[in-house]
Amino acid sequence: MNIKKQLLAEHSKANCEKIASYIGKDAKKFDELVQLMIYEEHRIAQRASHTLQFCTDLHPSLVYPYTQSFIDILKQNPIDAVKRCITRSWEKITLPEEFQGEILQIAFDFVQNPQEAIAVRAYCITILFNITQTFSELQTELSLVLQDIIDYENSPALLGRSKKVLKKLKAF
DSSP states (O other), X not given: OOHHHHHHHOOSHHHHHHHHHHHTTOHHHHHHHHHHHHHSOHHHHHHHHHHHHHHHHHOGGGGGGGHHHHHHHHHTOOOHHHHHHHHHHHHTSOOOGGGHHHHHHHHHHHHTOTTXXXXXXXXXXXXXXXXXXXXXXXXXXXXXXXXXXXXXXXXXXXXXXXXXXXXXXXXX
């Protein structure tokens, strides 16, 4: 299968599932998809990132070798679809400890930026919570940020996620 050609064929859940099934656990095919997400024009990058979510749902371990690359990509402020894909994949895995500091900063920046996409901010709340399980000294800072969201935001997704995580933090 030519992944790029298949991405252009149609934009649908069925097509994403078809491509994800083709990629399976194959790291080389997954890399091809990542390259399309990073270096292609907007429409292909968007479709590749959507498909990448299906791949990482099936095989989360495929993400690990790309942790530094994904950090570098997020620092370049990519399109929302790419940010959403990366943050969604990170919320589902245990992040390598050597990258947690950089990811922590990126996630805090995204969560506190009201111009950022709601989904990206919501995924980052979970990422931050997961990191605070290793670094409990950050729980107070996260609690303060979440309380600000609860007090000043009106997005149901952010409010719900913030309240849920804040409740978990208070249980510790």
